[in-house]
Amino acid sequence: MSTLAAQNPTPILSLEGITKDFPGVRALSAVNLNLYPGEVTALVGENGAGKSTVVKVLTGIYQPDAGLIRLHGEPASLSTPNDAAGMGITAIHQETVLFDDLSVAENIFIGHAPKARFGMVDWNQMNDQAKALLNRIGATINPTTLLRDLGIANKHMVAIARALSIDASVVIMDEPTAALSHKEIEELYLLVEQLKSDGKAILFISHKFDEIFRIADRYTVFRDGELVGDGVIGDTNSAELVELMVGRAVDSVFPQRTNELGETILCVEGYSHPTEFDDINFSLKRGEILGFYGLVGAGRSECMQALFGITRPSSGNLIINDEVVTPKSPADAINHGLVYVPEDRGKQGAITALPIVDNIALPSLKTTSNKGFVRMAQEYALAQQYTQRLELKAAALDQHVGELSGGNQQKVVIAKWLATQPKVIILDEPTKGIDIGSKAAVHAFMRELASQGLAVIMVSSEIPEIIGMSDRIIVMREGRQVAQLDNQNVSPERLVREAAGITESSAA
Ligand SMILES: Nc1ncnc2c1ncn2[C@@H]1O[C@H](COP(=O)(O)OP(=O)(O)OP(=O)(O)O)[C@@H](O)[C@H]1O
Ligand SMILES: [Mg+2]
Known part of the structure; x- marks a missing residue:
């Protein structure tokens, strides 16, 4: 007692x-x-x-x-x-x-x-x-x-x-x-x-x-x-x-990969930035989830923002489907099938003064000719499909995003980018602020989309999520890529050591 x-x-x-x-x-x-x-x-x-x-x-x-x-x-x-x-x-x-x-x-x-x-x-x-x-x-x-x-x-x-x-x-x-x-x-x-x-x-x-x-x-x-x-x-x-x-028990088991990995869809070669990151190299296959682990400030988000064309690298190439693209703007990246879901949903995520349905459908259904019934029905169907999978809680799909709870706003941002059906998606701390039950839904959806051929890069600071979801893990420290680990036998201790730069002997 x-x-x-x-x-x-x-x-x-x-x-x-x-x-x-x-x-x-x-x-x-x-x-x-x-x-x-x-x-x-x-x-x-x-x-x-x-x-x-x-x-x-x-x-x-x-x-x-x-x-x-x-x-x-x-x-x-x-x-x-x-x-x-x-x-x-x-x-x-x-x-x-x-x-x-x-x-x-x-x-x-x-x-x-x-x-x-x-x-x-x-x-x-x-x-x-x-x-x-x-x-x-x-x-x-x-x-x-x-x-x-x-x-x-x-x-x-x-x-x-x-x-x-x-x-x-x-x-x-x-x-x-x-x-x-x-x-x-x-x-x-x-x-x-x-x-x-x-x-x-x-x-x-x-x-x-x-x-x-x-x-x-x-x-x-x-x-x-x-x-x-x-x-x-x-x-x-x-x-x-x-x-x-x-109101029910929640499965704490992460969804396992059942699909074979497809062909290489994305290659990053020698990506560098004057102050934020240096010489990043990796490739990604269709159907794969690649985790990026590191301490906050290790340069993971900065690297992803450069891949998405928000900032420019000082050198390096981004190759999608054997074509050197190195995006100059987010629009450029999106055109090549690469999207980025930011960590800071307030600034770069949803338009809070617009309804949920517009936020989700706008980037996907760009052909805004006249807003007839068919088109509106299409928009609602799309929004419905994605919000249901992410367990969005809202009064209605035409509710303004600003009226949603913090975690539900996060789900709208994820839904919006998934609905564009990209080839590669970068998710930056995808389940930050999302409750324990919905988290399992987000993870299951990520794995399912990967099994359909989507290539996923996931930046996360949560070790269970990184180990539970990733097929492969890249660790960054102080702007550098310090380890690339196969997820078969990665321990939490190993990740922490790599991220903090503690060698085995100095840890002892
Ligand atoms: N200004 C508002 N107008 C309309 N509905 C609102 C408004 N503010 C909150 N709500 C609704 O009230 C409910 C509770 O929201 P609240 O933000 O308190 O949730 P929360 O528990 O903090 O969730 P989270 O874990 O996602 O932050 C939600 O259904 C939300 O959509
Ligand atoms: Mg809240």
């Missing part, structure tokens, strides 16, 4: 019967949730279960349709984000809204900058405080850098620093580690420990069970907007949590 349950402390914050409706969907249905001082409560549930909606209700972004929020036992009204911050509730959101044209320090302190005399912003103090906050989370980012010059992981560190710049008693983290590297994740765990010992209540949303069991004290499970279980983490296990989330 856990000591936690026995103590039965008073919550800092409670949700009582909170309901939130959107057109066509009840995102939250009379949910209860308590957050206790000095404790981490993990909130888990499938994509679209209502997790981020709770975060938005608690930060004054959405108003609940029914129910009560209590802070230190007193009813609290959180009508605006400023109210929430003023009452000591801060959040690191799943889709962070930061400003590319402002500096790191400005992004951290926008709305509550330290003031000098006459109400002017005290720039020196702001930069110093930003630096101190970033140091506290182990990030070495210059506070005067423009946000646009940072990579996705560092942008996320800025968002975390921003949340910490408000001295809060409730700290909410919505999938905070999805964009971070191993080292940054460790720093974040340390930070969570520190927040706990400072007596703060933490709500932690994640699809990663290993981290939930590592840092959480309690758990709460949502399914379709309803609370379906909660308790002390020591009293449950991952199989039980999955059952609660999905």
Whole structure:
């Protein structure tokens, strides 16, 4: 029996019967949730279960349709984000809204900058405080850098620093580690420990069970907007949590390859970039899944973006079907049957102000003559086919992508590119932010398309996914290709060693 349950402390914050409706969907249905001082409560549930909606209700972004929020036992009204911050509730959101044209320090302190005399912003103090906050989370980012010059992981560190710049008693983290590297994740765990010992209540949303069991004290499970279980983490296990989330047991076995590999379809020869990667060489066969493993910052995404024509290599050739193509633009790459599904779906992925069906069908059915019935039916059929396989959860196919949950937006981006029926697809962290049940669906679909002759390059930082899905694995470190491994007998240890550059003797 856990000591936690026995103590039965008073919550800092409670949700009582909170309901939130959107057109066509009840995102939250009379949910209860308590957050206790000095404790981490993990909130888990499938994509679209209502997790981020709770975060938005608690930060004054959405108003609940029914129910009560209590802070230190007193009813609290959180009508605006400023109210929430003023009452000591801060959040690191799943889709962070930061400003590319402002500096790191400005992004951290926008709305509550330290003031000098006459109400002017005290720039020196702001930069110093930003630096101190970033140091506290182990990030070495210059506070005067423009946000646009940072990579996705560092942008996320800025968002975390921003949340910490408000001295809060409730700290909410919505999938905070999805964009971070191993080292940054460790720093974040340390930070969570520190927040706990400072007596703060933490709500932690994640699809990663290993981290939930590592840092959480309690758990709460949502399914379709309803609370379906909660308790002390020591009293449950991952199989039980999955059952609660999905309503059934989930097969954790990766789909095996049953097809023969076809002819070589793609060759990369001596691909180099002045700063990001150097001398990358590999080939890929039809029906094959080639995994790219490495630490965040190893140059994998940069290399893929160059193959797709987003950036230009300084030297090297890309050969598709025996033809040297070396794309000058993404359009060029697409014309040659190569597509890239980016990791950062916000920036390069879906058009959030357009319906799901348009997002998926537009790149595939380019012949937009007149939008007659036949064409519309075609678009819906296409969107239907792909979203069903990826277990997309949406009210309707004409719903705007911006209204979907984070994981479901990710599925739209994958569907959109698969629907173009490419010869080669590059998937960059394909299951990031996707729940455990849908993950299995994405993996099964990837394997099935490969068996039909699609060649797949998969960049992933998740070792089980890399080992479970890849036929072959290339490891990159500091912009170089350091190993090419046949997946027959690769161990997780070997991958970590190669990625970190630890030789067997120095590891001993
Ligand atoms: N602004 C909105 N308009 C319409 N529907 C919305 C809006 N925001 C959320 N929803 C719907 O509410 C439901 C819950 O979404 P929410 O973002 O809370 O899910 P989530 O649990 O955070 O999922 P994920 O794991 O994918 O991030 C979904 O069906 C979503 O489509
Ligand atoms: Mg979410």
